[in-house]
Amino acid sequence: MNGFSLHSTLREDCHILGTWHDIWVLLHRDAHVRWFILVPETNLTEWHELPEETRQKLALLTQRLSSCLKTEQHCDKINLGLIGNMVPQLHMHVIGRWKSDPYWPGVVWGKSQSGKKYTEEQVNAFQESIKTYLEQ
């Protein structure tokens, strides 16, 4: 989308892994969990107001990333969320959780701590490992 710009909070909180059919794929810097954030290029702020095509692309991407988290990262549960109370730019959370992660069984929102970060090598390896799932 012409003139689309990623919200500054998302840019600060996340590594940018790439884009997939006009949806930005971000990885939250908090490495206690496996936390993707998907940002379609739109100015709309509510999921139900999105064009059907965008909703379908978001759904497909969510399915593929969820499969990846289960298979490659052995996550116990996938948490999905569209909230946007603090960052109005529409974004979808796809979070791989383990029963051993520090926030379990609570939600990550409002609790995420700094302290455990990815190395550059880990981000690159992660980016590589999701490629197969995104290119299906």
Next chain:
Amino acid sequence: MNGFSLHSTLREDCHILGTWHDIWVLLHRDAHVRWFILVPETNLTEWHELPEETRQKLALLTQRLSSCLKTEQHCDKINLGLIGNMVPQLHMHVIGRWKSDPYWPGVVWGKSQSGKKYTEEQVNAFQESIKTYLEQ
């Protein structure tokens, strides 16, 4: 689904408004916000593992209820979530939020307080008001 039984926690926390194409429509008892919980009749626990048909029905129901919350309840923001860390039975949250509600701008999960309840008349009126949206 034969043998489907609503999880006891959902039954305790919610008013049952009805079912729509094999999806149970619940209203959380916490009246500080407008909180629907949608429960498709399935034993699967992850959204990405659901049959496509069930995902589509959930999406359509979510769209209609979100529109209702915006139009009839004048909510400022819709929060959507599929979590399931505590209650494994697959359920989707569709929550109408106001900037004036006690949890704003945080999420409701893990914060919901008792204290503000619906009267039976309010539940009935609410059930009536969503009918038009569900029967579209």
